[in-house]
Amino acid sequence: MKFTDQLWKEIEPIYKAILELPFITELTAGILPEEVFLFYLKQDTLYLADFSRALSLAGVRSQGSDHMNSFFRFAADVAVVEGQLHEEYYREYGVAMDAEKSPSCFAYTNFLLSTATTKDNVISIAALLPCFWIYREVGLEIYKQASKHNPYSDWINTYAGEDFNEGVNEAISITNAVAEQEPEYRREQMSDAFVKSTELEWMFWKSAYEQEQWPLREAYNFKG
Numbered sequence: 001m002k003f004t005d006q007l008w009k010e011i012e013p014i015y016k017a018i019l020e021l022p023f024i025t026e027l028t029a030g031i032l033p034e035e036v037f038l039f040y041l042k043q044d045t046l047y048l049a050d051f052s053r054a055l056s057l058a059g060v061r062s063q064g065s066d067h068m069n070s071f072f073r074f075a076a077d078v079a080v081v082e083g084q085l086h087e088e089y090y091r092e093y094g095v096a097m098d099a100e101k102s103p104s105c106f107a108y109t110n111f112l113l114s115t116a117t118t119k120d121n122v123i124s125i126a127a128l129l130p131c132f133w134i135y136r137e138v139g140l141e142i143y144k145q146a147s148k149h150n151p152y153s154d155w156i157n158t159y160a161g162e163d164f165n166e167g168v169n170e171a172i173s174i175t176n177a178v179a180e181q182e183p184e185y186r187r188e189q190m191s192d193a194f195v196k197s198t199e200l201e202w203m204f205w206k207s208a209y210e211q212e213q214w215p216l217r218e219a220y221n222f223k224g
């Protein structure tokens with residue numbers, strides 16, 4: 001069994017829980033409130049900037065130019081392709097990107113960046129994989145069931161599309177290639193990082209649906 005098959009087995013219950021989140025079921029049905037989608041989109045803009053940074057760091061720290069080039073390309077694609085998708089929605093809805101990171105977004109991006117800077121690069125690679133893989137699986141699942149006139153179809157098509165799929169396959173194959181060179185204890189650390197990122201994916205969607213705020217802001221009028 002491939003290392004990544006083992007990884008997916010580990011997170012299967014979390015993946016199922018993601019599919020049951022109201023954010024996902026309502027997005028699929030096209031009835032997710034616009035306000036919630038916009039909250040998500042703004043958080044995701046903030047997320048993607050750091051995701052792109054963490055991908056670049058994985059590139060810098062990779063052995064060999066193949067993996068280096070892949071990570072740099074991922075970093076650039078995230079910034080450009082997904083950035084454009086967000087920009088189009090902001091234009092369509094006539095809103096500005098004016099958010100600060102929610103606690104869950106903060107937790108996720110800090111996990112990726114601290115892993116990318118203080119842990120072995122293979123652990124960082126494993127931490128980055130759910131960002132690709134979960135989105136593809138969720139994207140395909142939503143695509144299969146999505147209502148015809150869905151206001152979020154551009155978002156759905158991006159993650160269910162062939163370009164995204166190719167990047168995901170590449171990230172999976174890199175993870176298997178680097179894991180093969182590692183001792184068992186390191187593969188366990190990779191697995192822990194993979195599970196942690198998947199949990200954070202679940203939290204990210206849940207927190208977007210709830211429009212999560214910093215708990216003390218309103219009571220004390222703090223500025224973040």
Ligand SMILES: Cc1ncc(CO)c(N)n1
Nearest residue numbers: 044047082131132135204
């Ligand atoms: C939170 C999150 N994870 C993964 C992706 C896919 O790039 C995304 N756009 N947002």
